[in-house]
Amino acid sequence: MITREPVYTDEPDNALTGIWRSVVLGVGDIGRAGSLTVQALAGIPALFAAGRRRHEWARQMFLMGIKTLPVISVVGMFTGMILGLQVGLELRRFNQEIYIGSAVMVSLLREMGPFMTGLILAACVGSSMAAQIGTMTVNDEIAALEIMSISPVRFLMAPRMAAMVVMTPVLSFYTCVLGVIGGGIVGVTQLNVPLDQYISMAMDFARMRDLYVGLLKALVFGVVITGVSCYEGFTTTQGAVGVGQATRRSVITSFLLILVLGYIITRLFYDL
Amino acid sequence: MIRFDKVTKQLGGRNVLDELSFEIQKGEIFTIVGPSGTGKSVTLKHMVRLLTPTRGSVWIDGTEISAANGSGLDRVRERFGYLFQGGALLGWMSVAENIALPLREKTRLTEDEIGARVTDALRAVGLEGDGGKFPSEISGGMQKRAGLARAIVNRPEIVLYDEPTSGLDPVTARTIDQLIKRLNEELGITSVVVSHDLQGALLIADRIAMLTGGKFVEVSPPEKFVATAQPDVRSFLDAQFISKKGLAGM
Ligand SMILES: Nc1ncnc2c1ncn2[C@@H]1O[C@H](COP(=O)(O)OP(=O)(O)OP(=O)(O)O)[C@@H](O)[C@H]1O
């Protein structure tokens, strides 16, 4: 059973047993969420074998794009503008403003692009995933699927996972492009860097490796957001209140994991 | 066919079911009545392992479903249809798509055959013409009837009905009762019906069980059930104006 029966245990006698119990429950959660994620990823090939589910995949991608495009455009643009301004002000002290293009490009590709995209997808898409699946859980809809021997993981989670795996790198790339444009606007209008110099500096420093690592990060974020949000949804208990809690927890957990995993991936790919 | 062996279930720190034991025969209509919140839905959920007993075991023929997993569990569940208390239709699919879902996912029927079966099921529950609507566009009673159509469209051996008639007007409620009876007689479907509605239960049930305090305090055929002296049952009967002689015209 994918849905969870509420866990009731005796009140802990002291703080230590309380902490120990949270650790045990937490490790169990990580294990189950991880196994769901793996199952969902394993279910993706079957999605493309059966024509009908492919439709669901396309629909999910469309929804994700629609939900995030406006906000991601603004965020991408302003991330680039802020980067350009901050870096540009520092560089100007050394009369090196021409390097603003490379600074903006590199930090966007490696870190800020995927990071910002991850946060926005967790907030916009992950939360509504958790809320939708959580509502289905408390309304017995997940149970109904299980009775019909239709695996909720394959039926609900795999199409979302497949959509997210495609959309996070695409949107991350889009954020980077808009960010570079934003940085350029600041550079040219505020810091008087010639446009052609901005572009050539940006392109000189854009290494394929940075792009790949950034896209890989985005992809990992997408998997994590889907895994966390669906797990929270499936394990919702206690009606409407529970749906609210599941949504909140899914966003917080995704944020934390995005930060931690972002660091780990950077550390893995770049030697000190 | 369905056997509970000393099933105890703890939820929220109390025993909702307390060493509950009973057996339901093949082809029987078994009705469970009882006040709200005594664990009727919980009992049904144990039959398909949506809940697992804290202690004790649940058997479907020779299989211990309370310990079944994976494909073994799927095989047992395939024999069941389940009408959930709230209907449990998927919100983003139309009523007809909801009903077609078990056929599409689990059988190799062609689209034409599926369409015909869906139309039949819709007609049986009195929803012909409403197949194209979405669950959010129809009333609670209609959602429940659509859920019923989905539960029976796969022609299961055993159907579990969680309050099939609550929230329906009396006329529709009697139609649904008749449908349950007809499915039972014509197709030999074993039926477990959870209900508040004693009148309906008295009309269709082979046996009625009253669940209070985690146990069945009375399990008997309708005529014996109305005549019992068991105090919990009596007050339940009196509250619905049913005398020892049973329903008028029964
Ligand atoms: N998931 C759950 N977590 C905690 N308690 C639960 C859960 N499910 C059921 N219960 C408790 O078990 C008891 C029985 O619930 P159940 O839904 O079986 O009642 P019911 O007899 O079907 O009532 P109704 O006629 O209102 O549907 C209730 O007191 C409820 O609080």
Ligand SMILES: [Mg+2]
């Ligand atoms: Mg109930």
